Amino acid sequence: MEIKRYLTRRIIQILVSFFVILTVLFLLFRLAPGDPVSRMIDPSMSPEDAEHLIAQLGLREPIWRQYLVYVKNFFTGDFGYSFHYGRPVLKVIWEKLPNTLLLFTSSIILSALVGIFLGKIAAWNKGKPLDSWMTIGALVTHTVFLPWLALILIWVFAYKLGWFPITGIISEEIWLDPDAGALAKALDVGHHMVLPMATLFCIHFGSYLLIMRSSMLETLKEDYILTARAKGLRESVIRDRHAAPNAALPVVTSVGLSLAFSINGGALTETVFTWPGIGRELVFAVSQNDYPLAQASFLLIALVVLAANLVVDILYAYLDPRIRY
Amino acid sequence: MALLEVEDLSIGYRTRLGLHRAVEGVSFSLEEGKSLGFVGESGCGKTTVGMSLMGLLPRNGEVLRGRVLFEGRDILSISEEELRLLRWKKISMIFQAAMNALNPVKKVADQISEAILAHSSSVSKAEASRQVEGLFQLVGVPKERMRDYPHQYSGGMKQRAVIAMALACKPRLIIADEPTTALDVIVQAQILEETRLLQEQLGISIIFISHDISIVADVCHDIGIMYAGELVEYGSREEVFDSPAHPYTRALLSSFPTLTGNREMLKPIPGEPPNLVDPPKGCRFRERCQEASHECSLISPAWTELFPRHKVRCIRFERKKGPQ
Numbered sequence: 243m244e245i246k247r248y249l250t251r252r253i254i255q256i257l258v259s260f261f262v263i264l265t266v267l268f269l270l271f272r273l274a275p276g277d278p279v280s281r282m283i284d285p286s287m288s289p290e291d292a293e294h295l296i297a298q299l300g301l302r303e304p305i306w307r308q309y310l311v312y313v314k315n316f317f318t319g320d321f322g323y324s325f326h327y328g329r330p331v332l333k334v335i336w337e338k339l340p341n342t343l344l345l346f347t348s349s350i351i352l353s354a355l356v357g358i359f360l361g362k363i364a365a366w367n368k369g370k371p372l373d374s375w376m377t378i379g380a381l382v383t384h385t386v387f388l389p390w391l392a393l394i395l396i397w398v399f400a401y402k403l404g405w406f407p408i409t410g411i412i413s414e415e416i417w418l419d420p421d422a423g424a425l426a427k428a429l430d431v432g433h434h435m436v437l438p439m440a441t442l443f444c445i446h447f448g449s450y451l452l453i454m455r456s457s458m459l460e461t462l463k464e465d466y467i468l469t470a471r472a473k474g475l476r477e478s479v480i481r482d483r484h485a486a487p488n489a490a491l492p493v494v495t496s497v498g499l500s501l502a503f504s505i506n507g508g509a510l511t512e513t514v515f516t517w518p519g520i521g522r523e524l525v526f527a528v529s530q531n532d533y534p535l536a537q538a539s540f541l542l543i544a545l546v547v548l549a550a551n552l553v554v555d556i557l558y559a560y561l562d563p564r565i566r567y
Numbered sequence: 568m569a570l571l572e573v574e575d576l577s578i579g580y581r582t583r584l585g586l587h588r589a590v591e592g593v594s595f596s597l598e599e600g601k602s603l604g605f606v607g608e609s610g611c612g613k614t615t616v617g618m619s620l621m622g623l624l625p626r627n628g629e630v631l632r633g634r635v636l637f638e639g640r641d642i643l644s645i646s647e648e649e650l651r652l653l654r655w656k657k658i659s660m661i662f663q664a665a666m667n668a669l670n671p672v673k674k675v676a677d678q679i680s681e682a683i684l685a686h687s688s689s690v691s692k693a694e695a696s697r698q699v700e701g702l703f704q705l706v707g708v709p710k711e712r713m714r715d716y717p718h719q720y721s722g723g724m725k726q727r728a729v730i731a732m733a734l735a736c737k738p739r740l741i742i743a744d745e746p747t748t749a750l751d752v753i754v755q756a757q758i759l760e761e762t763r764l765l766q767e768q769l770g771i772s773i774i775f776i777s778h779d780i781s782i783v784a785d786v787c788h789d790i791g792i793m794y795a796g797e798l799v800e801y802g803s804r805e806e807v808f809d810s811p812a813h814p815y816t817r818a819l820l821s822s823f824p825t826l827t828g829n830r831e832m833l834k835p836i837p838g839e840p841p842n843l844v845d846p847p848k849g850c851r852f853r854e855r856c857q858e859a860s861h862e863c864s865l866i867s868p869a870w871t872e873l874f875p876r877h878k879v880r881c882i883r884f885e886r887k888k889g890p891q
Contacts, residue, residue, distance in 0.1 A: 465667035472621055472662075473682040473732075474654035487672050563672055563716040 245559055245566050252555045256548045263544045268312050271537055272305065286325075295322070316541070322534035326527075331538040335520060339542065341411055342519035345435060346501075346508060349442035354497050356443070357450025361493075362486050364451065365458035376451065384448030392441045392514040399437060406437050409516035438515040442508075446500065453496050458489035491562055498554035501547050568639060569596040570739060570772050571620070576633035578615050578624065585844045589615045591796040592632075597789075599739070602766060602773040604783030604804075606819065607793035610840060613776045616793075617742045619643075620774070621658055622650045637740070656686045659733040661743040668729050669717035675728050676703075676713035682735045702731040707761065723754040730762065734769070741766075744776045759786055780819050784808040789876075792816045795840045795851040802877030812879040814856045850882065858883065 287295070296302060300311035315321065321331035357380075364376040400408040407413065416422050416430045461467065462485055470484040509521035516522070520539055527535035559565045578590040590612040597603050605613040618624050620635060622642065635642050642653065662668040670678055679702060680695035690698075703710045706727040717725060726746065733741050743762070747755040763786045766773050777783050783790055790807040792800040792815060800813040811817045818836045838855035841847050850856070853863035863882055871884040 465662060465664060466670040468623065469660075469662060469668045469732075470670070472623055472654055472660045473685060474651045474656060475681065475685050476651070479685075484670055484673075488670070561672070564718050567716060567719055 248559060248565055249556070252552060256552055260544065260548055264313065264316065264541065265309075267537060267540055267544075268309055271533065272308070298322075321538035321541075324527075324535040325532045326530055326535065331534050334535060335523065335538055335542055338518055338520045338523050339546075341517060342508065342512070342521060343546070344431075345438055345442070345512075345517060345519060348435070349439045350446065350497060350501065352439070353443045353447035354450050354493060357447040358454045358486070358490050358493055360447070361451040361454025362458055362481065362489070364455045365462065365489075366481050368459060373455075377455065380448035380451040382448075383444045384446075384452070386444065388441065388445055388510050389514055391444060392438070392511060395437050395441055396514070407434050410434060411518055438511050438517055441511055441515075449500065450493050450496065454489060454493050457492045458485060461485045461489040464488070487561065491558065494554060494558050494561060498551045501550045501554075570599045570638065571597040571774075572634075572636040573616075573620075574634045574636070576616065576619065576635065577631040578612070578619055579629055579631050580625070581627045581629065582844070588631075588843045588846060589628075589796050590619075591846070593793075593798050594633075595789075595791055595798070595801065597740070597772050597774065600766075600770045600772055601789065602775060602787040603789045603791065604775040604777065604787035605791050605793055606777060606780045606783050608778055608840065610843075611793040612796040613793050614744055617660070617744050617774060617776050620740075620742060621654055621660060622647075623654075652686070655682050655738065656736045657738055658740045658742065659736065659738040661729055661733045661741060661746040664745075664749055666722065666725060666749060669725060671717055673716070674714055675717055675720070679728070679732045679735050682732060686736050698735070699731075702734055703728075705734065705765065706731040722750055723758065726750060726754070726758055727761075730758070730765075734765070734771075737769070738771065740772045740774065742774045742776070745778070746775075747782065748777070748779075755782075762786065779823060780808070780816075781823055792819065795846065796843055797851060797880070799852065799881070800877075800879045802874070802879075806874060806877035810877075812873055812877070812884060813852075813881050814858050815852050818855075818857075850880075 300308050303311070319332050321335075323329065324331050324334050327334050360376055360380075364373045367373045396408055400406045411431060411434050412427075413430050413434075416426055467480060467485055470480045475484075508519065509525050511517065512519045512522035513525055520542060524536060524539040524543070526532070527539055573596065574594050576590060576593045577588070580587040580589055589610075593612075593616060595603065605616065607613050615624070615628070618628075619630060620637075620642070624630070630643055633643075637653075637658065642650065645653070669675060676696065676699045679699045680692070683690055683695040683698055684692070699713060700710050703713055708724055708727050708731065712720070712724070717728075720728060726749075730746070733743075746762070747758050750758065759782060762773075765771075766786075773786070775783055775787050780790070780792075784804050784807075787804055790800075790802065790804055791798050792807065792813060794815050800807060800811070800816050807816065808820075811820055815836075818834070821834045822836055836855055841851055841854065847854070847864070849864040849866055850859070850868050853859040856863065860882075866882060868880045868882045868885060870878045870880055872878045873884065
């Protein structure tokens with residue numbers, strides 16, 4: 243089966259990419275100015291603890307041994323201790339990752355779906371005012387400065403109107419209430435999610451709209467669209483069942499590519515909304531010189547982006563039979 | 568009454584350089600169950616004629632003059648919705664480059680049954696699927712391949728699938744635009760033969776569009792030769808193929824190889840067709856014509872009837888017939 247070969251190839255490519263990232267990160271952290279020992283060891287530790295950690299991380303060994311230790315530690319899930327939290331890095335990250343995934347998956351999926359839909363409509367009405375407005379709107383929202391947009395949304399909808407909470411992901415009074423059901427808790431998270439999601443959505447749907455629009459315009463020139471029209475199909479059928487599925491393929495690819503960039507924006511979004519996710523943790527770790535936490539956050543983000551790309555590849559194969567068979 | 572009657576059809580494309588007069592004053596008629604072939608080089612307007620018969624001209628295309636009577640109804644003046652219902656149900660098409668005529672992300676059988684379902688609300692999905700099975704049998708594609716996607720087909724199979732699709736709604740007229748150009752000679756010959764048999768069996772009229780006069784002569788009862796947007800010779804296959812009158816027709820015949828005839832040097836036709844934004848006065852072929860005289864640039868040649876079923880637009884024949 244072709245699909246097996248395709249996926250195997252993609253998985254191998256992803257593994258190779260990951261090893262490259264792993265190595266580059268190692269080099270970056272070792273090449274940074276200063277003594278690696280002082281960077282990896284919390285100054286407030288007792289000398290015995292510090293010695294123990296130095297031995298564990300192999301910091302006095304030659305660099306290639308350090309690399310091997312680093313790789314081994316990664317595969318055994320041992321990322322060291324966070325300076326700030328004084329807890330294993332993995333535990334800290336493990337708590338934050340689901341929050342990030344929740345926010346990002348939902349806003350990316352939403353913006354891709356809306357972008358595909360609006361891009362389709364814009365292309366179908368090419369040259370009409372509707373198309374111009376959509377294109378201009380997409381360009382404006384896409385180029386808006388994210389923290390500014392986030393702050394404006396907070397100011398209007400959370401502060402002035404009071405419709406949504408200003409920060410955080412949960413309201414303590416609901417989560418500490420023993421009577422609150424799962425639905426109430428979920429709704430509470432949803433309520434907190436609206437503004438950060440709206441921010442990410444605004445920034446992203448425009449690019450999907452524009453990609454879909456141009457892809458759709460290309461698709462509409464294809465011979466099979468002429469065939470569909472000659473067959474006497476309704477215009478809506480030609481648009482939705484013949485043109486759109488083909489035109490959406492490049493958008494799917496771009497979702498995979500834009501994920502990496504959206505994580506950057508994610509650090510900003512999470513910081514502005516105090517969303518307890520991994521992007522905010524990363525910013526925090528860097529500013530606090532919490533090296534073990536920063537290193538692990540980078541790795542995890544890379545891992546998530548690669549995994550998302552794999553999901554996109556599988557989705558692509560599902561949507562395009564030319565890859566499946 | 569003829570199934571299709573086209574009178575004085577003129578079509579133009581609006582371009583940045585001005586109105587491109589792609590088809591100029593074309594008239595012909597087609598009887599039920601007969602086949603007619605249009606021959607000419609690229610850009611002579613043969614595809615434009617075909618497209619206009621289904622109301623499928625591109626956005627910048629416009630019918631400038633003329634009437635297209637199909638079953639006695641002028642299809643140039645009916646509404647878009649009436650046109651949609653007419654398409655495929657009455658007139659279907661076998662497209663140029665069958666490779667691209669099928670949607671790559673939909674199963675072949677679904678693309679055919681879709682056409683059936685679009686035109687008869689009483690047919691169930693299962694029934695449509697059975698009909699597609701019958702069509703596959705008719706055109707000689709194994710029915711196990713129905714559930715496949717277009718890219719899994721060979722070129723010949725795609726072509727057959729496209730023919731099956733054209734037959735799906737049992738149309739009265741099929742327009743076949745270069746249906747075999749992309750195929751190798753052997754598959755081409757098979758498909759042409761099968762098309763001819765199908766046409767005879769089912770009694771469908773066909774308009775065959777090709778740049779290859781020998782292909783058209785193989786399948787069609789009548790042949791129309793087009794040059795630079797105009798019909799220049801029109802008649803029965805025997806007349807046009809065996810005793811070509813117009814210098815362009817003769818040039819076309821000697822520029823294609825034949826399988827059965829003597830081996831002769833092929834003679835390309837020197838020069839290029841004229842610019843149709845500003846077509847030349849007089850005969851449009853005169854600049855490439857070996858037999859052109861000064862008169863050819865002055866008078867636009869009129870039709871001269873050579874035989875009851877053979878007419879030509881060349882000034883030399885007007886002269887032979889004497890002054891009108």
